[in-house]
Amino acid sequence: MLATIGATTINTLDALGAFSRFSWKTVAHMPAASMRRKDWKLLMPQFYLIGVRSVPVMVITGVFVGLVLAAQAVDQLRAAGLESRMGVLVNLSLVKELGPVLAGVMLAGRVGGALTAELGTMRVTEQLDALRVMGTDPVRYLVVPRVVACIVLAPLLTMYCNLMGSIGGWFVAVIVNHIPSEPYTYYTAEAIEKWDVYSGLAKSVVFGGLIGLISCFKGFTCRAGAEGVGRACTSAFVTSFIVILITDYFMLRLMQDMYNTIWGFKPLL
Amino acid sequence: MADKQNNPSDGNTPIIQLIDVHKRFGTHVVLDGVNLSIPEGQTLVIIGASGVGKSVLIKHIVGLLQPDSGQVYYRGQRVDGLSEKKFSKLRRNFGYLFQLSALFDSMTAGQNVAFPVEQASKKSRAEIDRLVATKLRLVGLDGVQHKMPTELSGGQKKRVALARAIALDPEVILYDEPTTGLDPVRADVINELILRLKNNLRVTSIVVTHDLSTVFKVADRVAMLMGGNFIFDGTPTELRESTEPRVQRFISGRASEEDLLELDGAA
Ligand SMILES: Nc1ncnc2c1ncn2[C@@H]1O[C@H](COP(=O)(O)OP(=O)(O)OP(=O)(O)O)[C@@H](O)[C@H]1O
Ligand SMILES: [Mg+2]
Numbered sequence: 001m002l003a004t005i006g007a008t009t010i011n012t013l014d015a016l017g018a019f020s021r022f023s024w025k026t027v028a029h030m031p032a033a034s035m036r037r038k039d040w041k042l043l044m045p046q047f048y049l050i051g052v053r054s055v056p057v058m059v060i061t062g063v064f065v066g067l068v069l070a071a072q073a074v075d076q077l078r079a080a081g082l083e084s085r086m087g088v089l090v091n092l093s094l095v096k097e098l099g100p101v102l103a104g105v106m107l108a109g110r111v112g113g114a115l116t117a118e119l120g121t122m123r124v125t126e127q128l129d130a131l132r133v134m135g136t137d138p139v140r141y142l143v144v145p146r147v148v149a150c151i152v153l154a155p156l157l158t159m160y161c162n163l164m165g166s167i168g169g170w171f172v173a174v175i176v177n178h179i180p181s182e183p184y185t186y187y188t189a190e191a192i193e194k195w196d197v198y199s200g201l202a203k204s205v206v207f208g209g210l211i212g213l214i215s216c217f218k219g220f221t222c223r224a225g226a227e228g229v230g231r232a233c234t235s236a237f238v239t240s241f242i243v244i245l246i247t248d249y250f251m252l253r254l255m256q257d258m259y260n261t262i263w264g265f266k267p268l269l
Numbered sequence: 270m271a272d273k274q275n276n277p278s279d280g281n282t283p284i285i286q287l288i289d290v291h292k293r294f295g296t297h298v299v300l301d302g303v304n305l306s307i308p309e310g311q312t313l314v315i316i317g318a319s320g321v322g323k324s325v326l327i328k329h330i331v332g333l334l335q336p337d338s339g340q341v342y343y344r345g346q347r348v349d350g351l352s353e354k355k356f357s358k359l360r361r362n363f364g365y366l367f368q369l370s371a372l373f374d375s376m377t378a379g380q381n382v383a384f385p386v387e388q389a390s391k392k393s394r395a396e397i398d399r400l401v402a403t404k405l406r407l408v409g410l411d412g413v414q415h416k417m418p419t420e421l422s423g424g425q426k427k428r429v430a431l432a433r434a435i436a437l438d439p440e441v442i443l444y445d446e447p448t449t450g451l452d453p454v455r456a457d458v459i460n461e462l463i464l465r466l467k468n469n470l471r472v473t474s475i476v477v478t479h480d481l482s483t484v485f486k487v488a489d490r491v492a493m494l495m496g497g498n499f500i501f502d503g504t505p506t507e508l509r510e511s512t513e514p515r516v517q518r519f520i521s522g523r524a525s526e527e528d529l530l531e532l533d534g535a536a
Binding site: 121122125126127129130132133134135136137 | 360367374388
């Protein structure tokens with residue numbers, strides 16, 4: 001029993017160490033890679049696969065989150081006579097929390113799994129070794145463009161998610177429940193600051209980087225065989241998901257502290 | 270890199286040398302103090318039962334695996350423990366045919382063969398296309414440039430992978446089972462190709478194989494790996510005349526009593 005706990009701890013620490021080294025190697029390649037035209041060319045297909053192909057998923061996620069948020073809130077707010085403030089509630093939850101987190105989760109599911117499967121298959125079929133033998137660093141050639149694409153695209157996809165969510169919320173409030181549109185948008189604009197939007201997007205940049213790194217790492221370290229690849233994909237998704245939630249909490253605390261130090265506490269009610 | 274001048278005893282320095290190389294995975298000892306020295310221009314064939322560690326052994330030569338202990342030299346320069354960056358330059362001198370071909374499945378056959386050339390040099394598109402066609406013709410496959418690896422048979426993949434391995438005209442070629450999965454005629458063509466590369470370009474070759482026709486056709490020297498070490502090292506003629514029972518069994522393809530006992534146990 002104790003031995004098992006000990007072994008698990010050691011394994012986890014080992015994996016963490018390996019992940020840190022992997023991440024560091026990836027980051028260390030970025031400056032040089034940004035100077036090479038050849039490397040820029042590697043980026044475009046990733047933008048397409050990770051970005052363009054994810055838009056439909058983000059749109060659906062965003063719309064429905066907006067619909068659900070508004071539908072949940074409308075009765076309570078109306079009972080309290082606060083329905084004109086509904087936009088504040090819906091949009092603030094969206095840009096600060098739900099947009100970045102759900103976009104991150106969807107990205108982890110749609111893209112993370114695919115990246116792990118692709119790189120994992122390359123590993124078990126010795127394609128990574130083939131790259132190395134031909135003098136090409138697989139981290140530079142495969143990981144850097146994928147992680148960069150995730151970092152750049154996560155905030156863009158989050159913006160899509162935010163936009164669609166706010167349209168969904170507006171639809172439920174104004175069209176379905178006949179709350180006047182004017183005060184809905186007025187109070188929303190009043191309450192939501194640039195800071196709220198940007199802090200949400202800042203989180204999504206971090207989520208994007210983590211999703212890219214975790215998925216690529218899982219692919220690079222996956223065990224032999226189709227089973228190994230499948231397991232690595234599941235593990236990449238679960239790990240990304242948990243890491244997103246944990247990071248979200250700590251970044252939230254950090255952002256709150258920053259905000260309160262700079263501008264002081266601001267009551268919403 | 271392969272600077273000849275920092276090597277006074279040039280003619281005698283083996284191009285590849287392994288000294289007391291140990292390697293294990295977990296508790297499973299695969300290489301147990303292997304010594305190997307290959308002079309330039311030699312064709313060494315490594316034989317041995319499935320799973321003894323032939324692939325593991327040749328991966329040490331190009332640094333895909335690092336020894337747990339022991340040393341690996343290339344032209345007198347110690348290469349084990351070299352950083353990936355330094356090794357990657359050195360590796361341009363090597364061609365490596367992977368046992369499972371390891372073609373990039375996101376690229377066409379032609380792009381696969383062109384890949385090492387594009388990575389290593391700044392040749393024009395036309396030059397690269399010509400080179401790719403030449404290399405593919407050598408393996409009897411000119412015209413498959415636009416096929417994806419999934420559209421090729423196992424044997425065709427192997428030959429495209431071989432074309433890719435020789436694309437940069439390397440000084441050392443490592444072949445991991447070049448003829449496995451080919452029909453006998455095709456296999457013989459590959460044997461001829463190995464011979465021709467050796468005779469025309471004086472490449473040093475290390476061939477891992479189960480195929481005795483390859484052994485007797487191309488080998489200058491044969492080594493048999495078993496239990497983590499070489500149990501035979503000599504010429505093909507010596508191999509045929511060897512009285513060592515394990516060698517005998519391997520070349521006549523006869524299972525030992527013990528091997529058959531395993532079968533009975535399983536049934
Ligand atoms: N990366 C690895 N991790 C763990 N074990 C490994 C690894 N690579 C090889 N092995 C083990 O090392 C042993 C030797 O493998 P190797 O691939 O060298 O055999 P081989 O002689 O090439 O066999 P074959 O003729 O079937 O290709 C096997 O038992 C294999 O399970
Ligand atoms: Mg092998």
